[in-house]
Amino acid sequence: MASTALGPHLRPRKEPRQRRAHETRARILDAARAVFEEHGYAHGTTNRIAEAAGLSVGSLYQYFPNKDAILVELVDVHIEAGTTAVLAALPAAPDGWDALPLAAIVGPVVGAMVALHADGRGLHRVLFEEAPRPPEQLARLRALERDLTTMLGARLASHPEVTAPDPDLAARLTIDAIESLVHRIATDATAPVADDVLAAEITRLVVAYLTAPG
Amino acid sequence: MASTALGPHLRPRKEPRQRRAHETRARILDAARAVFEEHGYAHGTTNRIAEAAGLSVGSLYQYFPNKDAILVELVDVHIEAGTTAVLAALPAAPDGWDALPLAAIVGPVVGAMVALHADGRGLHRVLFEEAPRPPEQLARLRALERDLTTMLGARLASHPEVTAPDPDLAARLTIDAIESLVHRIATDATAPVADDVLAAEITRLVVAYLTAPG
DNA sequence: CTAGGATGCGAGTGATCCCTCACGTTCGTC
DNA sequence: GACGAACGTGAGGGATCACTCGCATCCTAG
Numbered sequence: 001m002a003s004t005a006l007g008p009h010l011r012p013r014k015e016p017r018q019r020r021a022h023e024t025r026a027r028i029l030d031a032a033r034a035v036f037e038e039h040g041y042a043h044g045t046t047n048r049i050a051e052a053a054g055l056s057v058g059s060l061y062q063y064f065p066n067k068d069a070i071l072v073e074l075v076d077v078h079i080e081a082g083t084t085a086v087l088a089a090l091p092a093a094p095d096g097w098d099a100l101p102l103a104a105i106v107g108p109v110v111g112a113m114v115a116l117h118a119d120g121r122g123l124h125r126v127l128f129e130e131a132p133r134p135p136e137q138l139a140r141l142r143a144l145e146r147d148l149t150t151m152l153g154a155r156l157a158s159h160p161e162v163t164a165p166d167p168d169l170a171a172r173l174t175i176d177a178i179e180s181l182v183h184r185i186a187t188d189a190t191a192p193v194a195d196d197v198l199a200a201e202i203t204r205l206v207v208a209y210l211t212a213p214g
Numbered sequence: 215m216a217s218t219a220l221g222p223h224l225r226p227r228k229e230p231r232q233r234r235a236h237e238t239r240a241r242i243l244d245a246a247r248a249v250f251e252e253h254g255y256a257h258g259t260t261n262r263i264a265e266a267a268g269l270s271v272g273s274l275y276q277y278f279p280n281k282d283a284i285l286v287e288l289v290d291v292h293i294e295a296g297t298t299a300v301l302a303a304l305p306a307a308p309d310g311w312d313a314l315p316l317a318a319i320v321g322p323v324v325g326a327m328v329a330l331h332a333d334g335r336g337l338h339r340v341l342f343e344e345a346p347r348p349p350e351q352l353a354r355l356r357a358l359e360r361d362l363t364t365m366l367g368a369r370l371a372s373h374p375e376v377t378a379p380d381p382d383l384a385a386r387l388t389i390d391a392i393e394s395l396v397h398r399i400a401t402d403a404t405a406p407v408a409d410d411v412l413a414a415e416i417t418r419l420v421v422a423y424l425t426a427p428g
Numbered sequence: 429c430t431a432g433g434a435t436g437c438g439a440g441t442g443a444t445c446c447c448t449c450a451c452g453t454t455c456g457t458c
Numbered sequence: 459g460a461c462g463a464a465c466g467t468g469a470g471g472g473a474t475c476a477c478t479c480g481c482a483t484c485c486t487a488g
Contacts, residue, residue: 015270015435016434016435016437017434018434018435018484018485018486020434020436020484020485021434021435024435024436040344040346041256041257042256042475043475045474045475045476045478046418046475046477047475055436056436056437056438057437057438057476057477057478057479058436058437058438058477058479059435059436059437060462061476061477061478062434062435062436065478066476066477067475067477074434092266124342129339129342129343129344130254130344132254140304142404164413169407169411169415170415172399173395173399173415173416173419174404176394176395176398176399177391177394177395177419180389180390180391180394180397180398181387181391181394183394184390185386185387185390190356191360191386192382196448197383201380201383201384201387202387204423204426205387205391205419205423207426208421208423208425208426209419209422211422212418212421212422212426230464230465231463231464231465232454232455232456232464232465234454234455234464234465234466234467235464238465238466256445259444259445259446260445260446260447261445261446269466269467270449270466270467271446271447271467272447272449272466272467272468273465273466273467273469275446275447275448276464276466278464279447280446280447281445281446285435375462384437
């Protein structure tokens with residue numbers, strides 16, 4: 001939870017003391033997920049969230065100081081889950097990745113990303129694109145992205161299979177391509193693609209790009 | 215203009231008769247672009263649009279029956295511009311594309327897409343992701359995308375350079391990758407990439423993907 | 429059992445927004 | 459210049475939404 005570092009405008013009114021309160025808090029977050037996904041940010045009203053959680057608005061405001069605080073917490077949870085999932089998917093290689101085939105590195109990461117976004121595309125869009133977010137959280141997200149990109153760029157530069165002339169740019173395209181394609185296709189209900197097929201094809205795309213003959 | 219096929223809820227109140235009225239209409243659309251880009255859909259109020267256009271709200275509602283009608287028109291204009299730009303960028307080849315190098319086909323299309331989204335990323339996001347759009351328009355957009363994808367899939371299947379095992383899936387990834395990467399990178403102000411560099415790199419990615427061995 | 433804190437309630441407040449309407453202003457025509 | 463139509467005005471109605479506050483109910487320690 002990120003509540004320790006948050007300003008007073010995003011801190012809950014009271015820390016829950018009884019078990020009942022913890023359950024209520026969780027119910028609010030679950031209801032918020034559903035309501036934001038269905039109605040979007042602007043029409044995802046606090047009254048609707050409270051109703052979906054089987055509560056009154058007043059109770060909701062016992063746990064969250066305002067509407068945005070709910071959203072911020074949902075985003076934080078998603079960021080944390082994504083970071084740990086991707087890091088866990090990276091193959092363990094104490095001597096660096098240069099000895100591993102590229103597909104063995106890219107494949108698991110893509111698989112983790114696909115799994116992460118398998119459900120809740122609408123919610124994800126609302127959280128990350130539609131809703132206003134505090135600059136503090138946005139900066140954290142950008143820093144995370146930048147770290148990931150430079151880390152990947154350095155690794156790619158030394159990998160024997162990689163032929164990209166500008167590894168940093170290649171790292172950026174790679175990460176953006178993975179995320180974008182997962183978003184677009186994994187959750188497009190009109191023409192679904194099986195998760196494993198999609199992951200394999202995105203992996204094929206990335207590996208082909210990084211190892212293309214000069 | 216798409217006003218001929220629109221229902222009464224999206225038709226302007228009156229067809230403009232005087233030159234002044236045409237200018238007013240154009241001013242409203244320009245102002246709406248700016249206001250939606252800056253404030254998003256929900257906070258892009260009709261009063262703000264009218265003010266930005268140097269008009270009163272009442273005048274705005276002489277030309278557009280409601281807020282959404284303004285948005286629909288902006289989207290239609292963008293769709294039309296995008297379609298014509300991409301079609302114009304395709305190389306003329308009466309005997310089909312099979313004799314052309316893949317890069318000569320992909321390059322111009324990517325270049326056209328980059329140029330098309332060079333400005334107004336924020337507006338584009340609002341128009342296509344944040345704002346609610348009538349199902350009719352959404353269906354038109356999906357149909358256009360599907361046509362483009364199947365057209366490209368058929369062409370790719372017969373092209374000698376292409377090695378992708380599933381041309382339709384490859385066509386889909388190709389189109390989505392181009393659009394996504396253009397959106398993400400061409401208009402990310404925090405770490406800008408020159409338009410020509412970006413277009414070249416995306417082209418490299420697509421060609422590498424489509425011609426990957428194995 | 430009971431006191432007092434924790435939790436839950438929901439009508440109401442003020443703010444914002446879309447859109448209307450009754451009325452002025454400008455333009456084209458004779 | 460005078461008349462009618464086209465065009466422009468902006469205060470305000472009606473609706474929605476975030477959030478509050480006074481009070482009821484529940485839980486738990488002593």
